[in-house]
Amino acid sequence: MTNHCCQAMNSHVNVLCGEHSDVYACPDTLIGFSAKFQEYGLIVHDGGTSSIIIEFCPWCGRCLPESQRERWFDELERRGIDPWEDEVPAEFQDARWLDSLPRNQRPDSTPDHP
Numbered sequence: 382m383t384n385h386c387c388q389a390m391n392s393h394v395n396v397l398c399g400e401h402s403d404v405y406a407c408p409d410t411l412i413g414f415s416a417k418f419q420e421y422g423l424i425v426h427d428g429g430t431s432s433i434i435i436e437f438c439p440w441c442g443r444c445l446p447e448s449q450r451e452r453w454f455d456e457l458e459r460r461g462i463d464p465w466e467d468e469v470p471a472e473f474q475d476a477r478w479l480d481s482l483p484r485n486q487r488p489d490s491t492p493d494h495p
């Protein structure tokens with residue numbers, strides 16, 4: 382499981398709700414976390430699946446990880462996979478694809494980022 386910046390974020394991302402299996406349908410879930418893109422968003426409860434991307438944690442104020450959305454598409458392209466046409470490999474459905482990157486290219490190991 383991904384470790385988030387603080388306990389509050391952890392509990393908001395992992396809301397355990399027995400009523401709704403879909404986070405967008407659950408009014409108790411405010412934060413959506415996309416593991417594959419490393420993006421955090423405020424869920425817009427309008428019946429759809431939209432959310433507003435946030436860059437800072439609303440609770441502890443820390444800067445959240447940089448979005449990997451562009452790199453996600455770049456990596457798929459590098460492998461010759463078209464995410465709209467082809468089947469997206471399982472490791473690209475969550476954060477696992479980030480582990481397959483060379484160590485120095487991972488978002489959490491940038492040298493000038495203590």
Ligand SMILES: [Zn+2]
Nearest residue numbers: 398400401407
């Ligand atoms: Zn619910």
Ligand SMILES: [Zn+2]
Nearest residue numbers: 386387438441
């Ligand atoms: Zn936090």
